[in-house]
Amino acid sequence: MINVAIIGTGAISDAHIHAYLKFQDRCNIVALCDFYVEKAEEKAIKHQLKVDISKDYQDFLTSENIDLVSICTPPYTHADIAIDFLNAGKHVLVEKPMASSLKECDAMNRAAAQNHKILSVVAQNRFTTPMMKLKQILDTKLMGPIVHTQVDSHWWRGHSYYDLWWRGTWEKEGGGCTLNHAVHHIDIFQWMNGMPGEITAVTSNTSHDNAEVEDISIAIAKYEDGSLAQITSSVVHHGEEQQLIFQGKNARVSAPWKVVASKSRENGFPEDDNDLNEQIQRTYDQLSDLAFEGHLGQIDNILSAILGEAEVLIDGKQGRNTLELITAIYESAQLGKTVKLPLNEESLFYTREGILQNAHHFYEKKKAVENFTDNRITSGGNKE
Structure with a gap:
């Protein structure tokens, strides 16, 4: 059984949670983490998850009960979180974009290679x-x-x-x-x-x-x-x-x-x-x-890759x-x-x-809200 931690419980984390719950014969969600810990708690209630919850992902680095980590945080945090978990011996699935710079991508790929762990970048389309x-x-x-x-x-x-x-x-x-x-x-x-x-x-x-x-x-x-x-x-x-x-x-x-x-x-x-x-x-x-599409398809692929049943389709090189x-x-x-x-x-x-x-600044950001009350997202576009 592959034990999974999800870091970041914003809107996109629902796609990860739904996918992991679809494959309960192969994996189990054991931890949620969010800087706004109440969001993680709400997500656990919403999906009826019995999990460990923390506001600091570093609390889970030494856990022997975690095999795979989904990173669903803002892009500027991806590299540090991914590298820390790869160095801790965990496989990593990171949301797009892979990182904020090519230097960070190269560091993430080195960590994956040095630790012989899978690094996959979400490209569900x-x-x-x-x-x-x-x-x-x-x-x-x-x-x-x-x-x-x-x-x-x-x-x-x-x-x-x-x-x-x-x-x-x-x-x-x-x-x-x-x-x-x-x-x-x-x-x-x-x-x-x-x-x-x-x-x-x-x-x-x-x-x-x-x-x-x-x-x-x-x-x-x-x-x-x-x-x-x-x-x-x-x-x-x-x-x-x-x-x-x-x-x-x-x-x-x-x-x-x-x-x-x-x-x-x-x-x-x-x-x-x-x-x-x-x-x-x-x-x-x-x-x-395809039998499974979107995040379902990609998470099916990474679970199969961890179990040695398939090659990971979107690795860190592709993400770079x-x-x-x-x-x-x-x-x-x-x-x-x-x-x-x-x-x-x-x-x-x-x-x-x-x-x-x-980088050129077209305008300066003058307003910032911590969260929206309406967290619905749309995927847009024609799907045929």
């Missing part, structure tokens, strides 16, 4: 049937080499969203919509299409004058083969219409799912390639649906790749130049200190 099927279709190469990718990570958040004490600041949240919303789509993008060679980006804050950070960014990624990708990250898009479109030389595929295949007429104008269209669609239809792309977007936008990948210690944005010194 990979664990959806449409995304997993799209990845498998791309792996077939039926659409030919990818020449252009369009990533639309469109969300909408009201002005009060950034009133929460840790949001909207470079120090506490680490960035704006690019880091904390588009992280899902950027993760899927790099998982499906690989890492580009360079990034050119711009950022702005159009609608949230209570936040230091951006509420929209647009980036162009270029690959060594000349192919391009455009990535829009936003919390100002009504309707939250989200998509990933991969244009191959022979066909386009996307999430939400759509396939269109074209071939050239004698004069270069297009006509439908019905045979290829039907082949790709038939291949897609034959792929199996995603943050590296986001960091490159910030560096390019802030410095007004194209940034080459990979990023290393020479990047001005490699450390938290470097980010804080070089």
Whole structure:
């Protein structure tokens, strides 16, 4: 039996708790921790959990009754908590984004390797049937080499969203919509299409004058083969219409799912390639649906990995790749130049200190509330 501690009992912790309770044949929640200890107590009552509760995660570091830790705290705390638990011999599942800087990611990965423990980063949108099927279709190469990718990570958040004490600041949240919303789509993008060679980006804050950070960014990624990708990250898009479109030389595929295949007429104008269209669609239809999706799917994966029954799909290296792309977007936008990948210690944005010194403040945060009375969250977007 895998014993689990959950650090941070805000809104996202419910997804972790529901998932662990789904797999009670393999795991058991034994501890909850939150700086606001009353929140942990309320969560234990809500889910009828008989657990140890503390306001300080360090109280659980030496516990021999904990095997796996879910970290659901604000991003700026992820690295210290993860490293402490990895050094204490615990496996770690950390919410997105992995950390506030690439330096912290590298330290977390070193701790995982040195202690021979699993470090997994939450990217629950990979664990959806449409995304997993799209990845498998791309792996077939039926659409030919990818020449252009369009990533639309469109969300909408009201002005009060950034009133929460840790949001909207470079120090506490680490960035704006690019880091904390588009992280899902950027993760899927790099998982499906690989890492580009360079990034050119711009950022702005159009609608949230209570936040230091951006509420929209647009980036162009270029690959060594000349192919391009455009990535829009936003919390100002009504309707939250989200998509990933991969244009191959022979066909386009996307999430939400759509396939269109074209071939050239004698004069270069297009006509439908019905045979290829039907082949790709038939291949897609034959792929199996996932047994568990979202956080359920990812927690099923990490439990199986701990038991030696599967490989962890999203490890610390994958988590770092995603943050590296986001960091490159910030560096390019802030410095007004194209940034080459990979990023290393020479990047001005490699450390938290470097980010804080070089990041532009669109506005200064003037209001902070400790908690909202309405803790409902929405996942947004089209799910087909």
